[in-house]
Every structure is written in structure tokens, then in C-alpha cells.
Amino acid sequence: MIPASFEYVRPSTVEEAAQILRNAAGDDVKLLAGGQSLLPLLRLRLAYPAALIDLGRIDELRGVRDEADHVFIAAMTTHDEVVKSAVVQEQCPLVALATAQVADPAVRHRGTFGGSMAHADPAGDLPAVALALDMEFTILSAEGTRTLPASEFFVDYLETALGPGEILLGAKVPKLGAGWGFHYEKFHRTAQAWAIVGVAAAVKRENGTISEGRVALTNMGSTPVRAFSVERRLPGVPVADGNGELREAASTAANDTEPPTDLHARPDYRRHLAVVLTERAVRKAAA
Amino acid sequence: MSRITVTVDGTKYEEEVEPRLLLVHFLRDRLGRTGTPIGCDTSNCGACTVLMDGRSVKSCSVLAVQADGSDILTIEGLAEHGTLHPMQRAFHEEHALQCGYCTPGMILASIDLIQDNPDPSEDEIRSGLEGNLCRCTGYSNIVRAVRKGAQEMGATP
Numbered sequence: 001m002i003p004a005s006f007e008y009v010r011p012s013t014v015e016e017a018a019q020i021l022r023n024a025a026g027d028d029v030k031l032l033a034g035g036q037s038l039l040p041l042l043r044l045r046l047a048y049p050a051a052l053i054d055l056g057r058i059d060e061l062r063g064v065r066d067e068a069d070h071v072f073i074a075a076m077t078t079h080d081e082v083v084k085s086a087v088v089q090e091q092c093p094l095v096a097l098a099t100a101q102v103a104d105p106a107v108r109h110r111g112t113f114g115g116s117m118a119h120a121d122p123a124g125d126l127p128a129v130a131l132a133l134d135m136e137f138t139i140l141s142a143e144g145t146r147t148l149p150a151s152e153f154f155v156d157y158l159e160t161a162l163g164p165g166e167i168l169l170g171a172k173v174p175k176l177g178a179g180w181g182f183h184y185e186k187f188h189r190t191a192q193a194w195a196i197v198g199v200a201a202a203v204k205r206e207n208g209t210i211s212e213g214r215v216a217l218t219n220m221g222s223t224p225v226r227a228f229s230v231e232r233r234l235p236g237v238p239v240a241d242g243n244g245e246l247r248e249a250a251s252t253a254a255n256d257t258e259p260p261t262d263l264h265a266r267p268d269y270r271r272h273l274a275v276v277l278t279e280r281a282v283r284k285a286a287a
Numbered sequence: 288m289s290r291i292t293v294t295v296d297g298t299k300y301e302e303e304v305e306p307r308l309l310l311v312h313f314l315r316d317r318l319g320r321t322g323t324p325i326g327c328d329t330s331n332c333g334a335c336t337v338l339m340d341g342r343s344v345k346s347c348s349v350l351a352v353q354a355d356g357s358d359i360l361t362i363e364g365l366a367e368h369g370t371l372h373p374m375q376r377a378f379h380e381e382h383a384l385q386c387g388y389c390t391p392g393m394i395l396a397s398i399d400l401i402q403d404n405p406d407p408s409e410d411e412i413r414s415g416l417e418g419n420l421c422r423c424t425g426y427s428n429i430v431r432a433v434r435k436g437a438q439e440m441g442a443t444p
Contacts, residue, residue: 001328008289008306008352032353039348040330042307052306056353080342104418106336106343106396191417192331 003042007051033115074170075114094182104192123194128224132200132216138169154223185281197273201281220257250279291355296364311346322363333419336392343399362391377436385423
């Protein structure tokens with residue numbers, strides 16, 4: 001289908017974009033990142049904004065920076081650039097692992113890190129990774145720049161804490177240091193489809209034992225969710241788990257979740273998947 | 288209306304377009320380059336894949352205005368002076384198509400894959416082409432063609 005008509009502006013700096021956004025106060029304006037989620041919505045006429053502000057030519061919104069205790073990933077960095085970034089691969093490999101599983105190569109050439117976060121699709125892969133790694137989002141607002149932890153960024157289905165006049169600049173990804181292992185386990189029906197359920201796992205290993213674990217779930221609610229009950233049970237579990245302790249911990253993965261019903265799965269099946277995939281993800285992260 | 292300048296298969300075009308015009312419609316309806324088909328129209332199937340500044344994109348998921356200033360390569364720009372591109376020839380020789388609808392996208396996605404990975408394994412080809420659907424062949428011949436095309440692209444730089 002053909003999208004409904006809209007005005008189109010393409011600023012070349014963040015300041016210019018922010019100015020346009022402020023002037024448009026009250027109008028139905030959308031920021032256009034890579035367009036790999038927004039354009040399908042426009043084509044299906046599920047969205048029909050009056051104007052699009054295209055962030056695609058703002059150089060300062062692109063790139064990955066290695067900064068002391070964290071890596072900064074600018075919002076308009078494409079998935080393909082994130083996957084190929086040596087800094088991301090070395091300092092925050094979970095981001096590279098999960099991003100490599102987003103959609104397909106052509107979509108990863110256009111789709112962006114910040115676009116995926118701001119779209120906040122609970123079936124998207126990156127929001128769970130943001131939660132698991134305790135990323136901090138950098139946001140440009142009218143008053144200046146503010147930061148927000150991932151735990152407060154994802155508010156509801158396709159909804160974030162971003163205000164109407166705000167622009168996501170990027171995210172700080174803490175460097176976790178030595179001893180950590182990572183995995184993103186995704187279950188989907190066909191190669192490029194969204195996750196029916198996904199699990200992001202980060203596990204710290206000391207002397208053959210898990211000393212700390214972070215687990216976040218994709219598509220187990222209207223936002224990504226941390227599996228705190230699993231995390232509480234992970235410390236002390238042997239890396240080479242032989243006695244089912246890991247399975248025991250993973251069995252609580254679906255606690256306190258309200259998974260959605262859709263064409264692909266009912267909540268009970270998603271709960272089952274969350275348990276199975278959490279065990280796999282943690283096992284691979286710990287290996 | 289927005290004025291855009293786009294190079295398509297080596298020819299530069301300057302056009303007035305509505306912002307909502309999709310790149311695939313620009314190529315087909317405005318420039319008459321119907322070698323790029325529209326498959327699913329929901330960015331699933333990859334039939335409309337073209338190379339934009341050298342990288343594969345689904346042209347149903349790019350606005351023509353976003354392509355302003357870029358260099359687009361479609362299936363129609365691949366052969367030079369009537370000589371098929373090695374990947375086209377490999378698809379032909381390995382019978383990597385039946386109806387042919389997915390073929391332009393498959394070939395361009397394969398060329399994109401070979402840029403990053405000049406000698407892909409069968410598994411790497413299958414995951415590299417996961418955004419392109421074929422409803423006839425079952426993919427075996429496509430994978431074989433991409434292996435052969437990759438070897439020939441390596442042999443004739």
C-alpha cells in the first residue's frame with residue numbers, strides 16, 4: 001500500500017531537528033530513523049503522521065565511542081554498523097550477538113540501534129539487551145540533555161518515556177569487565193521473523209561458579225522484563241551444571257510475567273518457552 | 288514535493304517526488320525500471336532488494352526522498368555490455384529459479400553477501416539470504432548458484 005501524505009523535513013544537525021520538533025508542538029510529527037518499523041506502519045496506514053523529521057543525515061547521531069567505563073552507541077548507528085564495530089564486539093558482545101539476529105541483512109543495513117529502542121516493540125530484540133546490561137539512554141529535551149536507565153525507559157507496548165519534544169541521542173552501555181559471558185537466545189517461526197520469545201543473558205563466572213547473572217526476556221509482556229527470580233537463584237550455580245541447579249533456577253523465568261497472546265503463541269506456550277530458552281541462554285553464556 | 292537526485296544503474300536522475308513515494312515505486316513507475324518487482328509489500332520477502340550505495344536494502348522500505356544523493360544498483364544495471372554478471376550467470380547455469388520473481392532480489396542480496404564474505408559456506412549463504420523468500424525452488428539450487436557465483440566473482444575481480 002501507499003502511505004498517506006505527509007510533510008518531510010531532513011535536518012542536518014540535532015539542534016535543527018530539535019528546533020523543528022519544538023515548533024511542531026501539538027502537531028502529529030514522527031521522527032524517522034532507519035524506517036524499518038515505521039515505513040511498514042505507514043504503508044499499512046496504521047500510522048499517518050502529518051510530518052516526518054528524517055534523522056538520517058545527522059552525522060553526530062552516528063557511530064560507536066569507547067569511553068572509559070562504558071561504550072556510547074549513537075542512536076542512528078545502523079544495526080549493521082553495530083554488529084561490525086570492533087568496540088562493540090570487544091566491550092559489549094551481547095549487543096553484537098543480539099543485533100546480528102535482528103531481522104535480516106537488508107533490514108540491518110537501514111534499521112538503527114536507537115530506532116529499535118524508541119519503537120519499543122516488546123518483540124524487538126534490543127530492548128531486552130538494554131535491560132540486561134543496564135544501559136542508560138541519553139535524551140535531548142527542551143531543558144537540555146537528560147539520562148534515563150533502561151528500567152525506566154520502556155513504559156508500555158510501543159511506548160517509551162520519551163516526551164513529544166525529545167530526541168533519543170544514544171545509549172551508554174556499561175563495560176562489564178572480565179569474567180562475563182553472554183548469549184541471546186531467540187525462538188522464532190521463520191528465519192527473519194520477530195521473536196516469539198527471546199532471552200538475553202549475561203553471566204559472571206568465578207572459580208567455576210556463576211557469581212552473578214542478568215536475564216532479560218523479549219516478548220513476555222508489553223515491555224521487556226528482567227527475570228529477577230532467575231537472577232536471584234543463579235549465584236552459586238556451577239558453570240558445568242550437572243545437578244540440575246541451572247534448570248531449577250531457569251524454571252522460575254516466567255514468574256510475574258504477563259505474556260501476550262497472538263497468532264504465534266498463547267501465554268502458556270510463551271511461559272514454557274521462557275523457561276526452556278532461559279536455561280539454554282544461561283548455559284551458553286556460562287560456557 | 289521534494290526534489291531529489293538519484294543515480295540509478297549509472298544514470299543520474301533529477302526528479303520531483305512526493306515524500307510518501309517509496310523507492311520501489313520511484314524505480315518502477317517513474318523510471319520504468321520494472322526489473323525490480325514488488326513482492327509482499329510488507330518488507331518480508333526481499334523481492335524488491337536493490338543495492339543502495341553498495342548495500343542491500345528492501346526498496347519497499349525506503350522512501351525515494353531518503354535515497355536522495357545515493358547510488359542505486361538494480362538488476363537491470365548488473366550486466367555490462369550484454370555480458371551477464373558472474374552471479375547472474377551462476378543463477379542461470381545452476382537453474383536457481385523457476386518463476387523468477389524472487390531472482391532480482393536474490394542476486395542482489397547474494398552480491399551484497401559476497402562483499403562481506405567472499406567464500407561463504409552453505410550455512411552462511413542460507414543465513415545471509417534469510418531476508419529473501421523463494422516459493423518455488425526450495426533454495427538448494429540458489430545456494431549452489433551463490434557458491435558458484437562467489438567463486439567466479441573471486442576469479443574475475
